[in-house]
Amino acid sequence: MKQLSYVWFIALKDLSIFAKDRAAVFFFIVFPFMFVVIFYFLNVGAAEDKRMELHVVTQEAESGLSHQIIGAIETVDESQLRPGEPIIVWDKDYNEAYHAVENGELAGFIAFPADFTEGIMTGSGAQLEVVVDAGAINDRAALNGFAGAIASQLGTYRVIVNASIALLIEGGLISVDMESITQAVQQIMADISSGQGVGGTEASYIGINIEKVGEMEEENPANYVIPGYLVMFVFFAAAVTAETIVRERQNNTLERLLATSVKKESILGGMFSGTLIRGLIQILIFWVVGILVFHIDLGLSPLAVIILSILMVIMSAAFALMLATLAKTQRGAGSLAVVTALVLAPLGGCWWPLFILPRWLQNVAKISPHAWATTGFNKLMLFGADFGAVVPEMLALIGFAVVFGLIAVWRFRTSAV
Amino acid sequence: MKRALYIALNEVRLYLRDKGDLSFSLLLPIVTFALIYAAFGGPMTFEGTAYVVDEDKGYYASVFLEKLDGIEGLDVELLTPAEADTKLERSDVLLVTYIPEGFSRALTSGDRTQLSFRQRGNTAQWDQVVASMVRGVAEDINQEFQVRGQVSASLLGQGVSQEHIDVAVQEFLEQEREDPVVSVREETLGGSPDFVNQYLPGIVTMYVLFAITLSARVIVEERRKGTLERLLTTRLSVGQLFLGKFFASISRGFVQTLILLVLSYIVFQIFTPLSFIECLVITLIFAAAAGALGLVIASIARGEEGATWIAVVFSVITFMLGGTFFEIAKDSAFYTISRLSINTYANDAFNTIIAKGGSLADVGPELGILAGVMVVGLLVSRLFFRVMPGGK
Numbered sequence: 001m002k003q004l005s006y007v008w009f010i011a012l013k014d015l016s017i018f019a020k021d022r023a024a025v026f027f028f029i030v031f032p033f034m035f036v037v038i039f040y041f042l043n044v045g046a047a048e049d050k051r052m053e054l055h056v057v058t059q060e061a062e063s064g065l066s067h068q069i070i071g072a073i074e075t076v077d078e079s080q081l082r083p084g085e086p087i088i089v090w091d092k093d094y095n096e097a098y099h100a101v102e103n104g105e106l107a108g109f110i111a112f113p114a115d116f117t118e119g120i121m122t123g124s125g126a127q128l129e130v131v132v133d134a135g136a137i138n139d140r141a142a143l144n145g146f147a148g149a150i151a152s153q154l155g156t157y158r159v160i161v162n163a164s165i166a167l168l169i170e171g172g173l174i175s176v177d178m179e180s181i182t183q184a185v186q187q188i189m190a191d192i193s194s195g196q197g198v199g200g201t202e203a204s205y206i207g208i209n210i211e212k213v214g215e216m217e218e219e220n221p222a223n224y225v226i227p228g229y230l231v232m233f234v235f236f237a238a239a240v241t242a243e244t245i246v247r248e249r250q251n252n253t254l255e256r257l258l259a260t261s262v263k264k265e266s267i268l269g270g271m272f273s274g275t276l277i278r279g280l281i282q283i284l285i286f287w288v289v290g291i292l293v294f295h296i297d298l299g300l301s302p303l304a305v306i307i308l309s310i311l312m313v314i315m316s317a318a319f320a321l322m323l324a325t326l327a328k329t330q331r332g333a334g335s336l337a338v339v340t341a342l343v344l345a346p347l348g349g350c351w352w353p354l355f356i357l358p359r360w361l362q363n364v365a366k367i368s369p370h371a372w373a374t375t376g377f378n379k380l381m382l383f384g385a386d387f388g389a390v391v392p393e394m395l396a397l398i399g400f401a402v403v404f405g406l407i408a409v410w411r412f413r414t415s416a417v
Numbered sequence: 418m419k420r421a422l423y424i425a426l427n428e429v430r431l432y433l434r435d436k437g438d439l440s441f442s443l444l445l446p447i448v449t450f451a452l453i454y455a456a457f458g459g460p461m462t463f464e465g466t467a468y469v470v471d472e473d474k475g476y477y478a479s480v481f482l483e484k485l486d487g488i489e490g491l492d493v494e495l496l497t498p499a500e501a502d503t504k505l506e507r508s509d510v511l512l513v514t515y516i517p518e519g520f521s522r523a524l525t526s527g528d529r530t531q532l533s534f535r536q537r538g539n540t541a542q543w544d545q546v547v548a549s550m551v552r553g554v555a556e557d558i559n560q561e562f563q564v565r566g567q568v569s570a571s572l573l574g575q576g577v578s579q580e581h582i583d584v585a586v587q588e589f590l591e592q593e594r595e596d597p598v599v600s601v602r603e604e605t606l607g608g609s610p611d612f613v614n615q616y617l618p619g620i621v622t623m624y625v626l627f628a629i630t631l632s633a634r635v636i637v638e639e640r641r642k643g644t645l646e647r648l649l650t651t652r653l654s655v656g657q658l659f660l661g662k663f664f665a666s667i668s669r670g671f672v673q674t675l676i677l678l679v680l681s682y683i684v685f686q687i688f689t690p691l692s693f694i695e696c697l698v699i700t701l702i703f704a705a706a707a708g709a710l711g712l713v714i715a716s717i718a719r720g721e722e723g724a725t726w727i728a729v730v731f732s733v734i735t736f737m738l739g740g741t742f743f744e745i746a747k748d749s750a751f752y753t754i755s756r757l758s759i760n761t762y763a764n765d766a767f768n769t770i771i772a773k774g775g776s777l778a779d780v781g782p783e784l785g786i787l788a789g790v791m792v793v794g795l796l797v798s799r800l801f802f803r804v805m806p807g808g809k
Contacts, residue, residue: 024726027726031730035733035737038737041751042751050539050542051539051545083539084512084544086549119598119599120599123598125597125598126600127600127601127602128599128601128602129601129604130602131604131606132603132605133605134606137463138463138543138545141463141546142545142546144601145546145553146549147601148601149553151597151599151601154598154599155597155598156560156563156593158593159560159586159590159592160564160567160568164567166585167577167581167582168572171577173575188571191567191571204529204556205529205530205558205562205566206524206529206531206532206559207529207530207531208532208552208555209532211534211536213535213536213537214537215538216508216537216539219508243722244722297507300503300507334634334725339445343445343448343449343452346449346453352456355464361455383510384507
């Protein structure tokens with residue numbers, strides 16, 4: 001019991017020293033929010049309720065089949081489009097469109113080649129060209145998908161025509177002369193181009209029904225900016241306390257404490273508790289300001305957000321102790337704290353959401369506790385996950401905390417020599 | 418002047434011998450650049466999630482889900498109707514695809530059916546891409562039914578058996594899949610070379626600024642321990658000591674940048690010999706400006722921890738405003754604020770030389786501003802510079 005009170009006194013003393021350092025308190029509280037404000041405003045309006053625009057161009061003469069295709073798909077009246085359907089824009093000049101992509105004025109376009117009709121009619125084949133800015137990820141996927149759909153539809157028509165003609169000839173239903181075949185092909189194509197099946201019904205067997213359930217609400221950027229910087233700065237603030245612990249070891253302050261009846265475990269517990277309480281104050285400020293000022297949404301399970309935050313603080317405090325036991329000098333502890341905080345933050349999804357990174361990098365990021373914490377917050381606050389969905393993230397943070405804590409206990413020494 | 422240069426040389430020697438410091442100043446920029454290059458520099462492909470409610474659970478629903486899951490970069494997440502309602506209600510997702518009950522039964526019996534999109538507004542761009550992927554898969558499954566249906570209808574009453582039609586259709590479909598009449602070729606413009614030009618100078622200047630401002634801590638430590646005061650017992654004057662520390666910062670920053678630029682030269686081949694020399698000139702002036710600001714921090718900070726915090730805060734704000742990790746739109750308020758950061762001018766100058774093939778004459782205003790920051794920084798820091806705590 002007495003040792004527990006020592007733990008408490010050491011923690012309180014650490015807190016009181018910290019509270020008296022006005023500069024540290026300022027940087028502990030205000031500095032993280034400067035980041036939050038900058039990134040909040042940078043991300044406001046990032047997602048718009050706007051249709052995609054897909055540009056199409058042809059290099060064929062006006063009599064070419066591509067002119068009919070583009071004419072049929074071109075958007076003439078935007079109000080006729082169903083929700084989410086793209087606007088199809090017909091650009092007239094290939095070179096102009098190409099230069100526009102080169103100059104970053106246009107994300108990309110689909111081009112029909114000059115020999116498109118010839119390739120289709122002779123059966124030698126044709127190639128659609130998708131010219132796109134490598135960085136325009138969404139447009140690139142949409143243009144390729146759209147070009148693929150055009151190619152697939154033309155392929156379907158070819159199969160219908162070829163299979164029908166082959167069976168008609170095989171059954172002796174039409175003569176094997178050019179005139180009869182052409183006539184049959186024209187009849188089949190007429191059915192197809194009228195958008196009707198031969199039996200007078202819709203051609204497609206799988207239609208798409210679109211139901212708009214409400215207006216698109218813009219994602220509050222604070223829902224991913226605040227958790228990211230919370231994780232970064234809780235870890236950062238805890239890590240830099242390692243420097244203070246090393247200094248006390250070098251000053252022999254810890255040795256002197258042992259000369260009283262305070263046990264080594266109590267010193268360790270006191271330091272851990274001090275860092276822990278500071279971290280808890282930090283997350284409390286983060287969430288209160290987040291809710292009141294930035295109107296963040298804690299999701300379906302606010303309890304899970306709170307538990308995840310507390311686990312993040314426990315893990316960070318354990319990391320600080322481990323760092324203090326690993327670093328030999330005060331400067332070394334300081335450098336290690338800054339380096340680990342600055343490397344693990346971007347790796348762990350604190351500067352940008354982890355889910356926008358390539359999958360292999362998301363897997364690599366799992367070596368950092370930051371990645372588990374930010375993934376958990378993103379699941380809860382962006383994707384509407386419930387408590388059960390973030391249990392793996394909670395367990396991972398507990399695992400990190402246990403490993404860091406065990407190393408700290410094993411390596412902890414009060415003497416600098 | 419000679420003594421001040423000795424101090425600078427000694428600092429560079431210490432810097433090159435200190436493995437920890439070296440790794441911090443050289444390894445960290447390399448690791449950061451590698452990390453950002455891995456994250457955003459490689460071939461960028463679309464990645465998204467299709468949220469699906471499967472109310473059918475039949476054969477064709479499985480085929481649909483399997484094909485959807487097979488699309489590269491697309492994840493499929495199955496939701497219950499209640500989960501989908503909650504997520505749509507809360508805007509946690511903006512598009513949900515519903516496979517209705519009886520979907521497989523309808524297709525098996527040759528009837529038409531519908532998938533449903535329930536969505537908010539036009540949805541976000543990535544959801545529109547997901548919707549187009551869903552349409553593509555539906556079209557893929559539809560192809561077989563449409564071909565069979567239309568061929569059957571065109572041969573209706575002609576005495577051709579359905580079995581015969583099915584065999585012929587299957588054969589032509591396979592031919593089409595193997596050798597499509599229309600294929601798609603992609604040409605991408607832009608890409609990784611721009612990425613190197615965009616991020617590399619920013620990351621180099623970020624860590625140079627970091628290293629120089631963090632070295633302010635050493636001056637504060639030397640002041641606290643009395644090292645600076647002891648140095649005054651030699652023939653060094655306060656002015657020479659001050660100048661020595663300034664030259665030390667410049668030399669340290671210059672050597673650090675030199676090593677990083679040489680590595681960039683070797684790995685990315687982004688320089689010509691002339692542009693390399695021009696970049697070294699920019700480096701020198703940037704290091705001088707950063708060194709002067711580092712001295713301001715060393716002069717105003719009372720303790721080592723305070724110096725560290727001020728250095729970290731100042732550096733982080735400066736490099737963020739400098740557009741290190743993101744391009745700042747020219748007509749934004751952020752662009753105006755970014756003019757307060759010395760990294761903005763250094764990064765602009767590097768970009769003009771490296772990416773746009775400009776010369777030093779083209780970056781005169783940027784270099785002028787950096788030189789101005791250096792002069793003001795030196796004046797302010799000299800005003801507050803003390804060799805002993807609370808002393809002169």
